[in-house]
Amino acid sequence: MIWFYDAVGSLRDFLELGGDVLYGIMLTLFLMWTFILERLWYFYRVFPGERRKIISEWEARADTKSWYAKRIREQMISTSAIALKRNVGLIKALIAICPLLGLLGTVTGMVSVFDVMTFSGTGNARAMAAGVSKATVPTMAGMVAALSGVYFGTWLEHKAATEAEELEDLLQHH
Numbered sequence: 717m718i719w720f721y722d723a724v725g726s727l728r729d730f731l732e733l734g735g736d737v738l739y740g741i742m743l744t745l746f747l748m749w750t751f752i753l754e755r756l757w758y759f760y761r762v763f764p765g766e767r768r769k770i771i772s773e774w775e776a777r778a779d780t781k782s783w784y785a786k787r788i789r790e791q792m793i794s795t796s797a798i799a800l801k802r803n804v805g806l807i808k809a810l811i812a813i814c815p816l817l818g819l820l821g822t823v824t825g826m827v828s829v830f831d832v833m834t835f836s837g838t839g840n841a842r843a844m845a846a847g848v849s850k851a852t853v854p855t856m857a858g859m860v861a862a863l864s865g866v867y868f869g870t871w872l873e874h875k876a877a878t879e880a881e882e883l884e885d886l887l888q889h890h
Contacts, residue, residue: 734853735828737821741814741854745861748810751803752868759875763800767883770796774887793884800876807872811865818858825851 731738770792779785829847 730853733849734857735821735824735850737817737824737854738857741817741821741857741861744810744813744817745864748807748814748861748865751807751810752865752872755803755807755872758802759800759872759879763796763879766796766799767879767886770883771886780888789887792887793880796883797876797880800879801873804869804872804876807865808869811862811869814862814865815858818855818861821854821858822851825849825854 731742774780774789774792777785777788780789825847827847828850829844832844832847
């Protein structure tokens with residue numbers, strides 16, 4: 717159990733080192749990974765059952781060649797494609813927000829450096845060090861947070877398109 721206290725202490729020290737912007741980056745990272753895990757759950761646990769249901773509904777139809785049947789097929793594919801792409805745009809937006817929050821941390825850190833320079837002058841490097849860390853740590857944290865989601869954001873987008881195309885191929889005319 718002592719490892720837990722060490723981890724919490726290290727996290728607290730890191731958050732103090734980088735300033736308040738790290739809380740925003742942490743919240744954004746949490747939301748991003750929550751949506752990524754939700755999409756993975758949907759692709760591997762929920763969608764296979766929905767795909768089987770759609771295919772069985774289509775194959776149960778007597779008419780699959782009329783204009784009306786083709787519109788129903790398009791509607792089934794379109795509805796599935798929308799469900800497959802749900803939250804992917806939000807994930808990509810959260811990925812893009814992470815470096816911007818890091819830059820916000822850079823600006824706030826530099827403001828604190830300038831505050832220190834105003835009161836103590838440029839000769840006190842120790843006083844400026846806290847502001848410099850508040851400027852660099854959030855930038856690094858924002859970039860690492862964004863990089864952790866870039867692969868999955870792209871992969872989820874590709875997976876949604878591939879699954880929709882496969883469903884379209886599976887709903888053939890009799």
